[in-house]
Amino acid sequence: MKIAVSATGKTMESQIDQRFGRAASFIIVETETMDYEAIDNLATLSSGGAGISSAQSVAEKDVKAVITGNVGPNAMNVLKAASIEIYKAAASTVKENVELFKKGVLEKISTTVPPHFGLGGK
């Protein structure tokens, strides 16, 4: 299964980025083979609607699930429309979280943080 993980870097050893909309990058992982591809998250530069743009980017990669820290309301709406499940990261690196996901122990996220949470709550 193809999934996206919000990350601060571009490898499987990178740390999780707790922010979804303004995550530095997304690691797209094929869970069967652990093959991966890193994509820059251009939405970090946008003045608004970062979550919407991020969700659109991962949806275009045809992922079935996202692992991240927090998701805002607009990103949640786009991910839902794309039938992408959202899971709460429970370990520090991308790789560890993917392993936990494969074991089925990550919790699903169904509630959002307030808008602009990833900007320091402004």
Add this chain to the structure above:
Amino acid sequence: MKIAVLSGKGGTGKTIVAASLAASLSESQYVDCDVEEPNGALFLNPEIIETTPVNVLVPKVDESRCDGCGACAKACRFNAIAVVKKKVLIFPEICHHCGACVIACPQNAISEVQREIGVVETDRNGRFLQGRLNIGEPITIPIIHKLKQSVREDKINIFDCSPGASCTVVQTIDGCDYCILVTEPTPFGMHDLKIAVSLVRKVGMPFGVVLNKAMAGDKTIQTYCKNEKIVVLMEIPFLREIAENYSKGILPVKMDKAWEGKFVRMFSSIVGGIEL
């Protein structure tokens, strides 16, 4: 004639200055452009007789024509549109009403519909105008724009700006003849005054400073203004009596006639100092 009252820092006394000036001049119209939290009405007690909605245009998709190509989402500079699974999702609050999506759509599937974001309110005798942004709306500019279209050109328009020095303030001072910068003798007041000064200098607008809450022992603002060759139009002292009355909705000009004279004289010195 159009005079804008701005400050940079919030709470320095824009409203006390703008409302006092408007109340002191018989041919004035006070215009509350702090549309997120207009409060001039608390002091001027206008009788509002007309409320006009302010609408913006946001996209609407005709799903029978849309083929889900995603051109609209790519065209949007504000991330207000997402297209997933060939379905268009629109986020109207984020939309900046530019219409790019309408032009970008190859299927002509997008039209624009009106969406109300706030109102403009007018009083009975044309002395008062205010904008009110609906709760939860992030974009103030269309309301300021409507306010500026609605002013009585035959009167002296006094624009009470929002705090800060960003788009809302820029939109408000655009086309004005003079700016009054209100500040206070605090580090924050000083810091934000400098930002406001750089703004009005950049747009090339004549301006002067009103020092509110002035204290006898503190000359930091006066010294800064002297060094920068900025005129200090008025000092309002830091007095309990002024604050107490203000908290009851009573302006200094209503408390003591001498203040009315001071504001009228300030206006005369502004008019005398600029070429219209």
